[in-house]
Amino acid sequence: MAGREAVSVTAPLYQLKAEFFRTLGHPVRIRVLELLSQREHAVAELLPQVGVEPAHLSQQLAVLRRANLVVGRKEGSSVRYSLTSPHITGLLTVARTILTGVLTGQAELLQDLRAVAPETGPPPHQPHQPRQPQPS
Amino acid sequence: MAGREAVSVTAPLYQLKAEFFRTLGHPVRIRVLELLSQREHAVAELLPQVGVEPAHLSQQLAVLRRANLVVGRKEGSSVRYSLTSPHITGLLTVARTILTGVLTGQAELLQDLRAVAPETGPPPHQPHQPRQPQPS
DNA sequence: TTACCAATTGCAAACATTAGCAACTGAAGG
DNA sequence: CCTTCAGTTGCTAATGTTTGCAATTGGTAA
Structure with missing residues (x-):
């Protein structure tokens, strides 16, 4: 658990910016953010659009969640994601x-x-x- | 056979976007772009600001050059960099x-x-x- | 209860990036 | 000529990221 600190108050701003951009640096994550730019989507809706297996999409959604760029909201048996900003x-x-x-x-x-x-x-x-x- | 299609013959747009953001995903490169946002800088001017050894800075500048985000212009024995956009x-x-x-x-x-x-x-x-x- | 579905998590192998050192080029000066 | 300075490039160990598979959680229906 060394590398990633949850919320580093002291990290230089350019370091945080770099991490932020790195978060965007993946095709699946870009795809997801573009889809969420249009409207809220459930994971099951995202799946066919991005064309990867569920586990992989889930991983990338977790990355976006940890970076606080998206939030997931449980609704019935599915999860709907939307942008935080x-x-x-x-x-x-x-x-x-x-x-x-x-x-x-x-x-x-x-x-x-x-x-x-x-x-x-x-x-x-x-x-x-x-x-x-x-x-x- | 229908279903997952790669959308385009050339690299899909979201792939290019991901590469673009990944290019920004490094502290030194961010630092450089911020300095170049203010004005043109020679490598020798950038060096003390970013605080890495010359070879490393040169490598990161090469990344930015390859991504077409900056250009270097030789002037005497030094090289001045500026943003392309x-x-x-x-x-x-x-x-x-x-x-x-x-x-x-x-x-x-x-x-x-x-x-x-x-x-x-x-x-x-x-x-x-x-x-x-x-x-x- | 059991079975099923949606989504997530853990882990390890494959892959890509980073950083440090030495070697190199090209221009300016002695 | 030789030396020095400014930048760059090549190579490689260390590090970080991606991704496929198996196992898991939580919700819903039979």
């Missing part, structure tokens, strides 16, 4: 915006590479113009 | 907001635990009062 939805949106930019940058880089003709002169290296669109 | 600054801000809420929630939980006298009644569970600003 609406800001999380915003965070995912901003992340997508950045990701779009990053991918655009990489696409441009690819194009630059492709623009270099096999045996002709040196790479032109166009001066970099940012992009407009943001698809889903 | 101003949105990153916003992301860190939103993250702090969420983190503040999360920590507030945990603090309340601690207080609840503390409020339970050794042999007296059940935990009172106060109804949730929103937060107070917090320093960087």
Whole structure:
């Protein structure tokens, strides 16, 4: 039990931020948070959407619970999960915006590479113009 | 055969998002991004601020470079780094907001635990009062 | 009661990341 | 030339995370 302290009052803020982002750094957990951004979901509803076996989903839900990003509420024989903060939805949106930019940058880089003709002169290296669109 | 389909030919979006967040999930990298949020910094300027040995910082900068979150520009014998997107600054801000809420929630939980006298009644569970600003 | 279903937990193997050290490149100065 | 400084890269032991399986809990129905 050494590594993870439940609530460290003294941990530096950037350490906490890193742990926070690390919590988001898993496909299943992202998927869950996106689904919960739309509305509350029972585990049985999440299961087919994320396509992993129940035990695995439960583990990842536990991670999100420990990080206080979601809460589970028992209802009959099932458990319904929801976000603890609406800001999380915003965070995912901003992340997508950045990701779009990053991918655009990489696409441009690819194009630059492709623009270099096999045996002709040196790479032109166009001066970099940012992009407009943001698809889903 | 219907059912679990990988959704996209290329990497699914939530996979990319997870990788993106994982990139942020390290104290040194967070520290660097925060410093670069203020202004451009040379590696030699970052070094004393983050307090790790040069090789380690270089590795973490390489991670951020590969993720296309920062760019390095050689200037004389030093390298100056800057963010590729101003949105990153916003992301860190939103993250702090969420983190503040999360920590507030945990603090309340601690207080609840503390409020339970050794042999007296059940935990009172106060109804949730929103937060107070917090320093960087 | 027993059986079943939804969800969770514990554990160990497979996997990925981190951090420290030595070696290397490239530029500036003697 | 040689030396030094700023950064980077390669390698590897230590560490942390993921994930599949078995066992478990708690609720519901027969």
